[in-house]
Amino acid sequence: MIQPEPDGRLNGWVKRKLSYRDNLISTTIQILTKTLVIAEMEVRKLRHDPTDLVIRAVQPSLWLLIFGQVFTKIRAIPTGDLPYLDFMAAGILAQSVLFVAIFTGGMTLIWERDLGFVHKFLASPTPRVAMVLGKSLACGVRCLSQIFIIYVLALLLGVKLNLYPLAIIQVLLIVLLGAACFCAFSLIIGCLVKTRERMTGIGQLLTMPLFFASNAIYPISMMPNWLKFLSHINPLTYQVDALRGTMLANGSSIYGFGWDCIILLLTLIALTLICGRLYPRVAM
Numbered sequence: 001m002i003q004p005e006p007d008g009r010l011n012g013w014v015k016r017k018l019s020y021r022d023n024l025i026s027t028t029i030q031i032l033t034k035t036l037v038i039a040e041m042e043v044r045k046l047r048h049d050p051t052d053l054v055i056r057a058v059q060p061s062l063w064l065l066i067f068g069q070v071f072t073k074i075r076a077i078p079t080g081d082l083p084y085l086d087f088m089a090a091g092i093l094a095q096s097v098l099f100v101a102i103f104t105g106g107m108t109l110i111w112e113r114d115l116g117f118v119h120k121f122l123a124s125p126t127p128r129v130a131m132v133l134g135k136s137l138a139c140g141v142r143c144l145s146q147i148f149i150i151y152v153l154a155l156l157l158g159v160k161l162n163l164y165p166l167a168i169i170q171v172l173l174i175v176l177l178g179a180a181c182f183c184a185f186s187l188i189i190g191c192l193v194k195t196r197e198r199m200t201g202i203g204q205l206l207t208m209p210l211f212f213a214s215n216a217i218y219p220i221s222m223m224p225n226w227l228k229f230l231s232h233i234n235p236l237t238y239q240v241d242a243l244r245g246t247m248l249a250n251g252s253s254i255y256g257f258g259w260d261c262i263i264l265l266l267t268l269i270a271l272t273l274i275c276g277r278l279y280p281r282v283a284m
Contacts, residue, residue: 031130038126038134042108043141057149060096064089064153067217077218082250089154089161090243090251091216094236096146097175101139101182102207106190106199108135109282118282128276132184136272139183140176147175160249170246170257177264178239182210184271191278216240220254238263 064085071077072084079087112118121131154161186203193199211217213227214236220228231237242260245253253260 031127031133034126034130035133035137038131039137039141042135042138046142056096056100057146059099060092060146060150061153063092063095064150064157068092068157077222079219082248083159085154085157086159086248086251087219087244088217089150089159090247091214091240093146093150093175093247094178094214094240094243095211095216096150097143097179097239098182098210098236099207100143100146101179102186102203103200104139104142105135105183105186106188106193106203107186107196109187109190110193110196110199113282122280122282128279129272131279132187132272132275133180135187136180136183136268137176140179143175143179144172147171162247162249162251167246171243174239174242174246174257174261174264177261177268178235181235181239181264181268181271184268184275188271188275188278191275191281210234210236214240215244235264235267 068085068088071088077084077087109118151161189202189206190199193202213230214234215231216236220231220237223231238255238260241253241255242257242264244251245257255263
């Protein structure tokens with residue numbers, strides 16, 4: 001005998017409406033999970049071309065070996081009690097992270113668009129913010145190899161490094177944050193331009209002003225007032241400041257490690273939100 005279906009739902013069948021707190025937690029977990037998935041996919045590409053990490057280390061090595069050695073001898077830039085080569089080592093690590101991030105994020109995005117991968121990701125339920133954060137995090141992981149290379153070269157040149165585990169962990173954190181910031185910035189440019197050639201030109205146009213409008217190779221006190229203003233709104237300045245305070249045995253931070261991290265984190269959040277809004281433009 002077939003029993004008639006009840007007119008209403010039985011007890012326990014009614015779906016509980018999620019509260020705002022539950023929705024927020026669920027959304028956050030989903031974004032974090034998708035971010036880690038995207039990051040793992042990007043990092044996996046290094047297995048196909050690991051030599052890229054070595055090639056990226058050539059430029060900072062030349063800066064330390066040539067520029068650093070020359071300016072250490074002529075003593076043209078006042079750095080107080082800190083030897084110029086020590087002062088410069090943190091800036092060159094930040095420069096290396098900047099160059100890798102700028103020329104990795106946007107170029108990879110345009111390359112994936114030409115191959116049709118971006119259209120597939122946009123058709124998936126993956127949040128746009130997770131796509132941006134995943135690529136930015138993967139870029140940070142890619143830049144971790146630069147720490148090892150700069151550390152080895154700096155030790156060979158006689159730079160006094162802070163090798164305590166906590167200091168190394170702080171350097172890892174600041175490199176991840178800095179790389180993620182500049183990768184998100186590069187992704188914004190990749191969303192706006194259409195060709196790899198234009199992306200290369202804009203990348204070269206932006207990296208040098210960002211580098212020289214920071215405290216990477218000379219202190220802010222030497223700058224004219226207009227350049228000091230640009231330096232204070234330049235995220236690279238805070239990355240270099242944090243690295244100089246944690247990476248060097250006798251180094252110090254002007255703004256403090258915590259404040260430097262907050263500035264970089266807020267910059268990353270702002271750039272990620274902007275890039276998330278622009279991301280669908282890649283497929284146009």
